[in-house]
Amino acid sequence: MHELVEGLFKKKFSNEILDELADSAVIKFLPSKKSYLCFTTDSYTVNPLFFPGGDIGKLAICGTINDLAVMGVKPLFISAGFIIEEGLDYEILAKITQSMAEVVAQEGVKVVTGDVKVVEKNSADKLFINTSGIGIGDRRVNLSKKEIVPGDKVIINGPIGEHGLAVLAARGDFDFQTEIISDCAPLTDLIQKIINLRKSPSKSAAIPGIKFMRDPTRGGLATTLNELVDGMDFGVSIYEKDIPIKEEVNAACELLGFDSLYMANEGRVVVVLAEGDAEPVLETMRNHPLGKGSQIIGEIIKEPKEKVIMKTKIGGSRIIDMLVGDQLPRIC
Amino acid sequence: MHELVEGLFKKKFSNEILDELADSAVIKFLPSKKSYLCFTTDSYTVNPLFFPGGDIGKLAICGTINDLAVMGVKPLFISAGFIIEEGLDYEILAKITQSMAEVVAQEGVKVVTGDVKVVEKNSADKLFINTSGIGIGDRRVNLSKKEIVPGDKVIINGPIGEHGLAVLAARGDFDFQTEIISDCAPLTDLIQKIINLRKSPSKSAAIPGIKFMRDPTRGGLATTLNELVDGMDFGVSIYEKDIPIKEEVNAACELLGFDSLYMANEGRVVVVLAEGDAEPVLETMRNHPLGKGSQIIGEIIKEPKEKVIMKTKIGGSRIIDMLVGDQLPRIC
Numbered sequence: 161m162h163e164l165v166e167g168l169f170k171k172k173f174s175n176e177i178l179d180e181l182a183d184s185a186v187i188k189f190l191p192s193k194k195s196y197l198c199f200t201t202d203s204y205t206v207n208p209l210f211f212p213g214g215d216i217g218k219l220a221i222c223g224t225i226n227d228l229a230v231m232g233v234k235p236l237f238i239s240a241g242f243i244i245e246e247g248l249d250y251e252i253l254a255k256i257t258q259s260m261a262e263v264v265a266q267e268g269v270k271v272v273t274g275d276v277k278v279v280e281k282n283s284a285d286k287l288f289i290n291t292s293g294i295g296i297g298d299r300r301v302n303l304s305k306k307e308i309v310p311g312d313k314v315i316i317n318g319p320i321g322e323h324g325l326a327v328l329a330a331r332g333d334f335d336f337q338t339e340i341i342s343d344c345a346p347l348t349d350l351i352q353k354i355i356n357l358r359k360s361p362s363k364s365a366a367i368p369g370i371k372f373m374r375d376p377t378r379g380g381l382a383t384t385l386n387e388l389v390d391g392m393d394f395g396v397s398i399y400e401k402d403i404p405i406k407e408e409v410n411a412a413c414e415l416l417g418f419d420s421l422y423m424a425n426e427g428r429v430v431v432v433l434a435e436g437d438a439e440p441v442l443e444t445m446r447n448h449p450l451g452k453g454s455q456i457i458g459e460i461i462k463e464p465k466e467k468v469i470m471k472t473k474i475g476g477s478r479i480i481d482m483l484v485g486d487q488l489p490r491i492c
Numbered sequence: 493m494h495e496l497v498e499g500l501f502k503k504k505f506s507n508e509i510l511d512e513l514a515d516s517a518v519i520k521f522l523p524s525k526k527s528y529l530c531f532t533t534d535s536y537t538v539n540p541l542f543f544p545g546g547d548i549g550k551l552a553i554c555g556t557i558n559d560l561a562v563m564g565v566k567p568l569f570i571s572a573g574f575i576i577e578e579g580l581d582y583e584i585l586a587k588i589t590q591s592m593a594e595v596v597a598q599e600g601v602k603v604v605t606g607d608v609k610v611v612e613k614n615s616a617d618k619l620f621i622n623t624s625g626i627g628i629g630d631r632r633v634n635l636s637k638k639e640i641v642p643g644d645k646v647i648i649n650g651p652i653g654e655h656g657l658a659v660l661a662a663r664g665d666f667d668f669q670t671e672i673i674s675d676c677a678p679l680t681d682l683i684q685k686i687i688n689l690r691k692s693p694s695k696s697a698a699i700p701g702i703k704f705m706r707d708p709t710r711g712g713l714a715t716t717l718n719e720l721v722d723g724m725d726f727g728v729s730i731y732e733k734d735i736p737i738k739e740e741v742n743a744a745c746e747l748l749g750f751d752s753l754y755m756a757n758e759g760r761v762v763v764v765l766a767e768g769d770a771e772p773v774l775e776t777m778r779n780h781p782l783g784k785g786s787q788i789i790g791e792i793i794k795e796p797k798e799k800v801i802m803k804t805k806i807g808g809s810r811i812i813d814m815l816v817g818d819q820l821p822r823i824c
Contacts, residue, residue, distance in 0.1 A: 183532060183558075183559040183560075183562050183563060183706060183707070184531060184560050184563045184565070184625075184627065185530065185531045186529075186530055186563065186629075187528060187529040187530070187531055188528045188529075196518060196519060197518075197519040197529075197626070198517065198518055198519070199517045199519055199571060199626060200516035200517065200571070200605050201572070201573045201605050201606065201622070201624055202573065202607045203573040203574070203575050203609050203622060204609075205609045205616075207615075226515075227516050228515075228516050231514060231515060231516045231518065233516070237531055239531060239533035239624050240533070241533045241534065241535040241573075241624075243535050243537060243620055273531055273532050273533050273624075275533050275535055275622075277535045277537045277822075278821065279537050279617065279821070279822060280822075282614065283539075283616070283822075284537075284616050285611065285612075285614075285615035288575055288616070290533070290535060290573045290607075290622035290624075292533055292571050292573075292605075293516075294529070294626065295516065375515070484495065489612065490609075490611060490615075
């Protein structure tokens with residue numbers, strides 16, 4: 161099993177760094193004084209392994225790419241650590257590895273180091289994947305929450321809740337059917353496009369004035385916005401009517417008693433930026449296949465500090481708190 | 493649980509990079525044209541979590557440090573991904589995290605990014621930890637198997653088999669007792685000392701002539717030596733009488749029917765180097781607390797190629813093959 165799996169990975173992820181097969185990958189990049197490293201890790205335990213729109217492999221690559229991309233850096237190198245329950249069907253592994261390889265090839269990143277552990281039956285639930293990633297960034301792209309001021313706008317690139325709902329439906333715990341597929345996608349290209357607006361000679365130096373980006377995965381939009389304001393001298397106000405959500409997602413959430421604001425997304429990014437820069441960035445996002453549904457969904461407010469306030473469709477307002485624990489476990 | 497654990501990790505591993513708590517760690521190192529990156533990953537699934545001489549946490553840090561150290565680079569940044577079975581005692585996690593924090597502090601590395609996933613009861617066996625690591629190396633240190641020639645010596649820094657046997661005994665599957673403790677230890681300092689012999693002005697430029705280093709973990713010394721010769725134009729001959737092993741380990745292996753050559757080590761390094769440089773390197777190793785038991789255990793031979801030959805104590809010789817699969821699962 162072990163040998164088979166290693167053979168599979170070596171073949172699917174082959175590149176000149178991985179092929180060396182040393183204890184560590186040797187990365188001879190040409191550094192510059194303007195560059196810096198970003199480093200991230202995530203373990204993926206999604207259940208089931210396959211869901212509409214993706215599988216644990218696609219998720220493991222996209223998730224780690226996105227954690228780097230939202231820092232404004234280019235993801236370049238990825239590690240893959242597999243914990244496999246003994247007896248897992250080889251075909252399942254081959255399919256999942258193929259999903260990973262496809263995103264890797266499409267995105268121009270490289271899996272440069274990996275590890276396989278096989279544990280006894282019932283010591284793990286089929287398959288867990290850890291991916292860590294390294295990106296190299298440009299020091300001139302300086303995202304900082306400290307630059308955020310009241311009036312700054314909040315943008316999201318598309319409708320919320322689709323990943324969480326797709327996984328939930330695939331799990332079969334609830335008696336409902338849906339056509340919803342996960343939004344799982346790698347965001348590097350979309351994000352690099354809006355960041356690089358800055359470099360366009362025809363635009364003012366201040367464009368795009370982006371101060372914060374985050375992918376609203378586990379815990380959804382509500383959690384990301386709470387993390388945004390946590391410990392800061394500002395709050396955020398969002399407008400329920402402007403938050404993009406598919407009718408089907410809304411209906412399913414209501415039926416099941418879930419709040420879509422807390423549902424995981426895997427192809428969404430929340431962007432906070434200067435008010436005057438919101439329109440050109442929004443336009444650029446809407447011209448991208450992964451940003452067609454982009455919307456300004458709110459703005460930074462002076463008071464109440466550290467709170468997320470939602471202006472509801474019926475004209476009221478409510479505080480959107482941080483959830484304690486996960487609304488849904490093993491969604492990513 | 494989730495919140496508790498994250499709080500624990502943030503506190504135990506606190507450093508200026510981790511404390512930023514972004515999606516990715518931002519590492520603003522000052523690169524030079526002479527530097528390069530090494531990147532490695534390993535998942536740890538050792539069973540039991542605690543064993544004489546260590547625990548899964550110490551192992552997860554030492555193992556990843558060693559994978560970098562044997563490349564001749566300095567380990568600097570580590571990621572930690574935890575997959576926790578619901579209901580695992582918080583005190584156990586606190587102890588394991590403390591072990592990790594101690595090695596991290598002692599070695600001057602930093603845990604800069606992390607992730608926690610809690611899965612349902614029976615979906616994982618207590619705790620798995622993935623650590624990935626980044627080291628930064630000096631391009632002047634050029635380890636390459638291609639430089640190896642017949643006559644080169646093979647050194648190991650101490651007795652074999654102790655980690656594997658300690659874990660096995662702790663597991664309680666076999667009815668035997670032993671005082672053996674795991675050799676689990678971080679090897680950076682030892683390895684940097686022998687590498688830096690090169691820089692000493694009183695030594696010739698060729699010292700220490702090191703061409704290959706590897707930590708003989710899963711699959712033990714036999715596997716590492718087989719990996720050394722695989723695909724190369726040489727073989728390796730080792731002398732049974734010179735391979736350091738404690739009498740207790742030897743006796744226990746014979747009793748249980750295991751071959752100590754395949755037993756995992758977690759604080760050992762195999763070094764292949766030019767014959768003329770073996771003595772000064774050996775002396776340096778023996779002067780180090782983690783190298784007191786260093787021995788020349790063999791040499792590179794022209795024929796048979798790609799084979800590991802052991803000269804036995806009684807004057808015969810036998811081929812040491814690669815094992816198919818693990819002799820013992822979940823030993824690391």
